[in-house]
Structure formats: C-alpha cells, structure tokens
Amino acid sequence: MQAKTIFPIAAFATGFVALSVAPFWADRADLRLLMEGLSYLALAQMWNLLAGYTGLVSVGQQAFVGLGGYLFFALAMFAGLPVIPGLIGAAVLTALIALPTGWIAFRLNGAYFAIGTWVIAEVFRLFAAQIGSLGGGSGISLPVTVARSLGEGREAREMTMYYIAFVIGAVSVGAVWALLRSRWGLALTAIRDSEIAAETVGVDTRRVKFLIYILTAGFTGLTGAFIFLQKLRITPDAAFSVNDWTAFVIFIVVIGGVGTIEGPIIGTILFFALRQVAADWGTWYLMLMGAIAIAVMLVDKRGLWGALRSRLGLSAFVTERRL
Amino acid sequence: MSPLLSLKGVDKSFGALKVADQITFDLPAGQALGIIGPNGAGKSTLFNLIGGALTPTAGTVQFDGRDVTALPASARCHLGAARSFQIPHPFVGMTVFENLLVASSFGNAGHRDQRAACKEILERTGLIHRANRPAGTLTLLERKRLELSRALATGPRLLMLDEIAGGLTEGECLALVDTIKAIRDSGVTIIWIEHIVHALLAVVERLIVIDFGKIVAEGDPKAVMADPLVQEIYMGISVDDAAA
Ligand SMILES: Nc1ncnc2c1ncn2[C@@H]1O[C@H](COP(=O)(O)OP(=O)(O)O)[C@@H](O)[C@H]1O
Ligand SMILES: [Mg+2]
Numbered sequence: 001m002q003a004k005t006i007f008p009i010a011a012f013a014t015g016f017v018a019l020s021v022a023p024f025w026a027d028r029a030d031l032r033l034l035m036e037g038l039s040y041l042a043l044a045q046m047w048n049l050l051a052g053y054t055g056l057v058s059v060g061q062q063a064f065v066g067l068g069g070y071l072f073f074a075l076a077m078f079a080g081l082p083v084i085p086g087l088i089g090a091a092v093l094t095a096l097i098a099l100p101t102g103w104i105a106f107r108l109n110g111a112y113f114a115i116g117t118w119v120i121a122e123v124f125r126l127f128a129a130q131i132g133s134l135g136g137g138s139g140i141s142l143p144v145t146v147a148r149s150l151g152e153g154r155e156a157r158e159m160t161m162y163y164i165a166f167v168i169g170a171v172s173v174g175a176v177w178a179l180l181r182s183r184w185g186l187a188l189t190a191i192r193d194s195e196i197a198a199e200t201v202g203v204d205t206r207r208v209k210f211l212i213y214i215l216t217a218g219f220t221g222l223t224g225a226f227i228f229l230q231k232l233r234i235t236p237d238a239a240f241s242v243n244d245w246t247a248f249v250i251f252i253v254v255i256g257g258v259g260t261i262e263g264p265i266i267g268t269i270l271f272f273a274l275r276q277v278a279a280d281w282g283t284w285y286l287m288l289m290g291a292i293a294i295a296v297m298l299v300d301k302r303g304l305w306g307a308l309r310s311r312l313g314l315s316a317f318v319t320e321r322r323l
Numbered sequence: 324m325s326p327l328l329s330l331k332g333v334d335k336s337f338g339a340l341k342v343a344d345q346i347t348f349d350l351p352a353g354q355a356l357g358i359i360g361p362n363g364a365g366k367s368t369l370f371n372l373i374g375g376a377l378t379p380t381a382g383t384v385q386f387d388g389r390d391v392t393a394l395p396a397s398a399r400c401h402l403g404a405a406r407s408f409q410i411p412h413p414f415v416g417m418t419v420f421e422n423l424l425v426a427s428s429f430g431n432a433g434h435r436d437q438r439a440a441c442k443e444i445l446e447r448t449g450l451i452h453r454a455n456r457p458a459g460t461l462t463l464l465e466r467k468r469l470e471l472s473r474a475l476a477t478g479p480r481l482l483m484l485d486e487i488a489g490g491l492t493e494g495e496c497l498a499l500v501d502t503i504k505a506i507r508d509s510g511v512t513i514i515w516i517e518h519i520v521h522a523l524l525a526v527v528e529r530l531i532v533i534d535f536g537k538i539v540a541e542g543d544p545k546a547v548m549a550d551p552l553v554q555e556i557y558m559g560i561s562v563d564d565a566a567a
Contacts, residue, residue: 183428190414190425197412200374201477202400202429259416323420323442323454 008316012265019166023159031162035230037272038169042223043245044252044264045172046216049179051250052259053188054209055195060117061246063101063124064217066239067094068224070128073234076146078133083150087164087225094221095214102213106206118242125240139235147232161230168226172219173317177261180319188212189319192259251289255296257303261317266305325388327352327481327512328404333372333382335365335536342368343379344536352480355513357527357544359520361556365536366516367409370483373514374406375399386481403431403480407470407487409516415459419450422458422469423476430477441476447502448472464490471502481512488519500525520548532556 018025022034043061051057072090075081081089101120108116129137151157179185187208190198199205224245228234238244248271256267274292278285300307308314326349335343342365350356360366371377373384375396383392391399414422423441426432432440445451448468453461458469467487474482484503488496496519503526507513517523523530523544530547532540534556540547547553 186421186425186428189417189421193414193416194412196376196396197408197414197473198425199396200376200400200406200408200412201426201473202397202431203425204395204397204429206395320418321421321424322418323438323445 004313005315005318008262008314012262012316015265016170019169022166023162028158031158032230033272035162035165037268038165039223039227039230040249040252040271041169041264041268042172043220043249044256044268045176045261046220046223047246047249048253048258048260048264049176049188050212050216052253052263053192054212055191056209056213057114058105058117059114059242059246059250060105060119060121061220061249062240062242062244063117063121064094064098064220065224065227065245066121066124066128066236067097068221069228069234069239070134071221072225072229073134073140073142077143083146083164083229087222087229090225091218091222094224095218098214098217102210102217106210106213121240121242125236128236128239135235137236139233139238141233142229146229164226165230168223172223173261173265175219177317177319180261180317184208185319251293253303254293255303257305257307257309259302260305260309261319262309262315263303263305267303270304326350326385327387328373328514329385330373331383331385333384334380335368335372335377336380342536343372346372346382346536346538348531348538348541350481350512350514352512353507353510354529355507355515355527357523357530358514358516358533359518359523359530360533360539364533366533367485368536369533370406370485370514370516373399373481374404374483397429400430400477403478404483405430405474405477405479405481406483407467407474407485409485411463411466411470413458413461413466413469415457417458418455419445419458419461419469419472420454422473426473426476427478431480432476432478435478444472444475447505448475449498464495475506479511481514482506484513484515484517486516486518488517488522491519496522524548 019034022031026034043065047058047061068090071093072086075086075089105113105116105120128134134140147157150160180188187198187203190203191205191208195205228239252267252271253264255270256265257263274289278288281288296303302310328350330346330348333343333346334341346369358366358369368377372379375391375394379392383390385391386399386402386404391402414425420441423444424437427437427440442451445454448471450465450468450472453465461469471484471487488499491499500522503513503515507526515523515527527544529542530544531538532547532553539556540550540553
C-alpha cells in the first residue's frame with residue numbers, strides 16, 4: 001500500500017474509532033451534534049447511491065424521511081412495538097411504499113423524474129396532515145414510555161440513542177462499500193459512467209435502478225425514523241421538509257464529491273463545520289451555502305474528494321478490481 | 324436452418340427524417356457482413372435498432388428465430404448480440420479490466436472463468452498493458468479497441484463493429500483485420516460498418532450499401548463495389564480516399 005491510500009484510510013479509521021467511543025469523550029451537546037451528523041451521513045450516502053451512481057436525481061427524499069418518521073411513531077404508539085423493531089419496521093414499510101411511488105416516478109425521465117419525486121413527497125406531507133390520530137397538521141409527540149424504554153436514566157438513554165445513530169451511519173457507509181465491491185457494484189459504477197453502454201453489455205439498467213431506488217428509500221426511512229425518535233416530536237412540515245432532508249443532503253454530496261463513498265463523509269464534515277460557524281447569519285447562511293455549491297460546480301464539479309482523488313490519487317474505500 | 328439475424332421491413336424516423344427505410348435482410352450464422360454508405364446514411368442507427376438502443380417505428384427484428392423487437396438492449400445482449408459504439412462510451416471511472424468484467428459478468432458469457440477470459444481478450448486486442456489503467460486515461464484509438472474488447476467480453480454470437488479502423492496506421496489496420504478474422508473463424512457472426520473498404524473487404528463475404536436509410540445494393544463484395552450506383556454514391560472517388 002502507498003501513502004495515497006494509507007493516509008486517507010488512517011484518517012477515516014481514526015474518525016471511525018473516535019465516533020465508536022464518542023459517549024466517553026463528548027458532552028451532551030456534542031453527542032447531539034454527532035447524532036445529527038451521523039443521520040446526515042446516512043441520508044447523504046443514500047442520495048449519493050441513488051443520484052451519484054444511477055443518475056436518478058431525486059429532490060423528494062423527504063418523502064421517505066417523513067414516512068419513516070411517521071411510520072415509526074405509528075408502530076410505537078398503535079402497535080406497541082419496541083424501539084428497535086419499530087425502526088426496522090418503519091424502514092421495511094417505507095421500502096414497500098416506495099414500490100408504487102417508484103412505479104410512478106420511473107415513468108418520468110430526467111428533470112420530470114426530479115419534479116415527480118418532489119410532488120410525491122408533497123402528497124405525503126398533505127396526507128400526513130389529514131391523519132387525526134397522528135396529530136394532523138400540528139403533529140404529535142412520542143409517548144414518554146417509548147423514550148423511557150431506551151434505558152434507565154437520561155445518560156443511559158442518550159448512550160443507547162447515540163449507538164443507534166452510530167450504527168446507522170456506519171452501516172450506511174459499510175453497506176454502500178460492500179455493495180460497490182459486489183457484482184452489483186460493477187453494474188452501478190458502469191451505469192454511473194455510461195448508462196447506455198452498461199445496458200448494451202447486458203446490465204438490466206431499469207431493474208438495477210429500481211432496486212436501488214427501493215433500497216435507498218428503505219434506508220432513508222430508517223434514518224428518518226431515527227431522526228424523529230431523537231426529536232421526540234413529529235409534524236408534517238418538519239417530517240417532509242425539502243430543505244432539511246433533500247437540499248442540505250444534496251449540498252453535502254455535491255461539495256464532498258458525487259459518485260464516491262468518501263464524498264458524502266467529507267461533505268457531512270464540511271456542512272456541519274460551516275453550520276457551526278455561520279448558522280446565526282440567518283438567510284446569509286443559506287446564500288453562502290448556495291454560493292459554495294455553485295463555486296464547487298464551477299471549479300471542479302467532482303467536489304472536494306473528487307478533486308483530491310484525481311489530483312493526488314487518494315483513495316480510502318477501495319473498490320477497484322485488478323488483473 | 325433459420326438465420327441468426329433477420330430484419331423485416333424495419334423503419335425508423337426521427338421526426339420528418341427517415342433514417343431506416345424498409346430495411347430487410349437475413350444474416351446466416353457464421354457469416355461476416357460488411358456495411359458501407361455515406362455519413363449520415365443510417366448505418367449506426369441500424370446497429371441501434373438491432374442492438375436495442377432504439378426501437379423501430381415499424382418492422383421486426385428477429386434474433387435466433389425469436390422476435391426481439393420489443394426487448395431492451397440488455398436482454399438482446401444476454402441472447403448474444405453485442406456491439407461497439409462508433410463514438411466510444413468507456414466506463415471512464417473504471418479500469419480497462421473492470422470495463423470488460425462488467426461485460427463478462429452481465430453479458431452472455433455463462434460460467435467460464437471471467438478473469439482469465441478478460442485477460443485473454445485484452446491480450447488479443449493489444450490492451451493488456453493498459454488493463455489496470457482507468458479507461459478515462461485512454462487515447463481515442465485505445466478507446467476504440469476497448470469498445471471491441473468489451474463487446475467480445477459479453478460472449479457474443481453476433482458482433483457488430485462500428486467504424487473501428489479509422490485513424491489506424493497501415494500496420495495497425497492489418498493487425499486489426501487479423502484479429503477480426505480470428506473472431507470470425509471462431510464462429511462469431513459479424514456485421515462490420517467501415518469506411519476503410521480494403522480492410523473491410525479482407526474480412527467480409529457479403530456487402531450491403533446504405534444510402535438515405537435504404538439498402539441500395541447488396542451481395543458479393545466485389546460485385547457490389549463495381550455497381551455503377553455504388554460508384555455514383557461515392558461520386559467516382561475511391562472509397563478509401565473518401566474516408567480519409
Ligand atoms: N437520436 C437521434 N435523434 C435525431 N436524429 C438522429 C439520431 N440519431 C441519428 N440521427 C440522425 O440520423 C441520421 C443517420 O445517422 P447515423 O445512423 O449515425 O448515420 P451513419 O452511421 O450512417 O453515419 C443522421 O442524419 C443523424 O443526424
Ligand atoms: Mg455511424
């Protein structure tokens with residue numbers, strides 16, 4: 001192995017180890033921030049897998065964040081499911097609901113697909129506001145018994161909560177890596193580089209894209225379920241927010257580097273660093289984000305990691321097969 | 324025996340522009356067919372129609388006795404129809420070897436040893452020294468060779484080659500002709516679109532001339548080339564000059 005891979009691998013491994021023991025070094029506020037960061041990492045990995053590899057640019061991922069959140073609340077409140085089965089159940093149900101929405105969205109091409117995904121998310125938001133038993137338009141709080149079940153005392157509960165976030169973040173990276181190293185990864189990377197050529201050499205691109213759409217919907221639903229478990233309260237506007245769950249996520253992937261595993265990780269770190277510095281600036285903060293995203297597109301649209309990789313040959317999550 | 328490929332009354336229009344007009348021909352298994360015609364005549368479009376990148380406005384495409392007109396390109400590839408693109412479409416972020424691995428994993432290749440098969444193809448096409456390079460770093464000529472290699476890696480029964488000899492030196496061109504002859508002799512049916520006619524005639528046993536989307540001449544290569552109509556299409560200049 002060369003320095004080009006050793007240095008990035010060491011950096012990512014250090015980050016992984018530090019995060020795996022975060023409750024022992026971070027204070028409450030830091031832990032909350034890390035949980036949010038890990039959630040965003042998972043959302044970014046999923047959006048990147050979908051848009052960066054299969055070219056399906058969705059601006060409606062908030063549909064699945066919101067569905068995951070609402071389904072988790074419903075499973076916990078009405079079916080009495082414990083937290084972990086509730087999270088998994090919400091993920092599975094979200095993936096199932098993505099079957100018909102995908103069937104609709106896949107009838108649309110390019111920009112129409114993007115608009116379609118957004119419209120579908122809006123429909124879910126309006127629908128959620130109609131469900132009285134889930135609080136309608138004003139939302140609902142998670143019963144305290146659900147949060148209590150996470151552990152004895154506040155510290156234990158926060159520790160449990162953190163490790164759920166850690167597993168979600170780590171699995172999002174690990175699963176994408178494993179996927180890209182598999183036979184499926186060959187197909188996905190080929191589709192990323194040329195869909196027409198991938199189809200021509202036998203990759204059933206429609207099927208691959210649909211399955212990835214369903215898979216990322218399910219994992220996005222899981223992440224959404226966790227996000228609202230952590231918030232303890234859900235409203236249609238928060239659950240189906242295009243800003244929070246799609247715009248910021250796209251920003252993360254674009255500045256980090258689309259079509260790579262490392263890009264969403266770097267992007268998440270940059271996004272949170274920026275937010276810590278500039279969040280108080282109000283509208284200026286959003287404009288700064290927009291300006292940065294545009295600058296990245298103009299300077300090097302492969303994003304920070306893409307630029308580093310092509311200039312310095314860096315790589316950490318190696319997927320390459322050598323002869 | 325039914326032909327490997329059979330086109331019946333195939334039409335394709337882009338708006339008012341008719342780029343395939345009642346194309347009808349049979350291709351027996353094992354034959355090597357050449358296609359020539361002026362730029363914009365509809366030759367590459369024909370590959371898109373046979374390969375499944377485009378669906379015809381009318382007519383049918385049969386492969387191995389089966390109507391494949393409605394099948395997507397990937398399904399036709401699984402049946403054994405492979406093609407190269409005139410303008411190369413490499414998987415730029417993957418290595419040359421990985422480009423072939425995609426084709427051998429998803430094509431018609433079956434359960435053979437894929438690494439060994441890809442390696443052998445790269446040796447045959449002279450790209451082996453580039454095997455672990457990202458395809459995005461290849462030159463245009465290398466990209467064309469990658470198109471041929473990747474099509475071969477799918478395990479084709481029908482191989483469609485679209486202008487892969489352009490830009491080669493005389494020596495390289497002869498080597499390419501030998502490679503394609505060897506592929507033909509291994510039992511693969513070939514359709515080759517090529518402007519470098521002397522290279523084409525060294526391989527094919529039958530020639531089709533297309534102009535404005537129509538088949539205007541067809542048959543024995545020598546006889547077709549001598550046809551006054553074909554001469555006229557090329558406006559009296561030799562085809563090799565026209566290609567230069
Ligand atoms: N997707 C398309 N949309 C519209 N016109 C096209 C398309 N593909 C090809 N054409 C047109 O069809 C004609 C035939 O193109 P082509 O088959 O590439 O010719 P050839 O390979 O014989 O040079 C050209 O005029 C080209 O501009
Ligand atoms: Mg052409």
